[in-house]
Amino acid sequence: PDVYLNGRFLPLDQAQVSVLDRGFLFADGVYEVIPVYGGRMLRWSEHWRRLEASLAGIRMAPPLSMDELENALQRLIDGEHDQYVYLQITRGYAGKRDHALPAQYQPTVFAMCSPIVSFDRAAGIKAVVLDDIRWKLCHIKSIALLGNILLRQEAVDQGAAEAILARDGLVTEAAAANVFALLDGVLVTPPKGPELLPGITRDLILEIAQENGIAAREGDISLDVLRSAEEIWVTSSTREIVPVIELDGKPVGNGQAGAAWRRMDALYQDFKA
Numbered sequence: 523p524d525v526y527l528n529g530r531f532l533p534l535d536q537a538q539v540s541v542l543d544r545g546f547l548f549a550d551g552v553y554e555v556i557p558v559y560g561g562r563m564l565r566w567s568e569h570w571r572r573l574e575a576s577l578a579g580i581r582m583a584p585p586l587s588m589d590e591l592e593n594a595l596q597r598l599i600d601g602e603h604d605q606y607v608y609l610q611i612t613r614g615y616a617g618k619r620d621h622a623l624p625a626q627y628q629p630t631v632f633a634m635c636s637p638i639v640s641f642d643r644a645a646g647i648k649a650v651v652l653d654d655i656r657w658k659l660c661h662i663k664s665i666a667l668l669g670n671i672l673l674r675q676e677a678v679d680q681g682a683a684e685a686i687l688a689r690d691g692l693v694t695e696a697a698a699a700n701v702f703a704l705l706d707g708v709l710v711t712p713p714k715g716p717e718l719l720p721g722i723t724r725d726l727i728l729e730i731a732q733e734n735g736i737a738a739r740e741g742d743i744s745l746d747v748l749r750s751a752e753e754i755w756v757t758s759s760t761r762e763i764v765p766v767i768e769l770d771g772k773p774v775g776n777g778q779a780g781a782a783w784r785r786m787d788a789l790y791q792d793f794k795a
């Protein structure tokens with residue numbers, strides 16, 4: 523299958539980038555992950571807006587217009603099966619290595635499609651709480667993911683599938699997902715801010731809750747409160763809504779996917795269909 527690189531559609535093994543690309547040297551770039559169902563990108567305009575915000579956050583202008591990019595990505599999507607678009611824009615090649623931003627540069631725009639592998643979400647996952655060691659601009663979808671990588675691996679080393687992160691005793695998000703907790707029957711997710719990525723799935727869940735009369739709000743979640751939550755979910759474009767059934771080795775609720783998750787998952791599946 524072809525990939526997209528700087529205006530061209532190429533076989534993967536022919537898509538090449540300079541070792542002087544600032545994405546390679548500095549992780550100087552941003553990305554998006556957009557789920558595709560039935561050949562259609564889910565919430566494309568929301569993903570575009572977040573991409574614009576990420577680029578602005580690293581002082582870059584979008585190298586393509588919204589329509590140009592949509593057309594390119596749409597051409598890349600192959601078939602009707604569940605897949606996701608990975609899109610990465612780096613500051614590209616700019617001559618010699620220098621931390622300060624180059625006056626002129628040629629951005630690198632790369633995109634590929636990968637299948638979304640379905641898994642048994644209802645079985646739930648184990649998670650551990652870890653200190654959020656990342657930087658202070660987590661609202662930018664930066665390709666610099668070393669913090670996220672090390673945190674996820676620490677979770678895996680502890681026999682869990684995901685790390686739920688906390689800064690100053692408050693939940694921010696997970697290593698690669700947002701977090702929801704069911705507290706006294708109300709769905710709560712941390713408010714947007716520089717501590718977390720404004721997840722498209724997160725926003726969609728709040729919207730679905732609103733439309734269906736499900737009590738939900740944005741609010742701080744302390745670790746104490748998290749540990750007494752009736753349900754905990756992690757949410758992302760690729761994994762959708764996943765119930766956390768065990769936190770730091772202790773069962774969440776009755777240790778099984780909860781009724782609120784079941785309802786929201788059904789509504790989400792309807793929405794994306």
Ligand code: PDD
Pocket residue numbers: 555670695696697698699700718719720721722723724757758759760
């Ligand atoms: N990650 N927070 C972080 C740190 C993430 O990496 C992600 C998604 C999310 C959820 O955002 P969204 O609902 O827009 O997917 C939150 C993607 C899937 C990834 O890095 O592969």
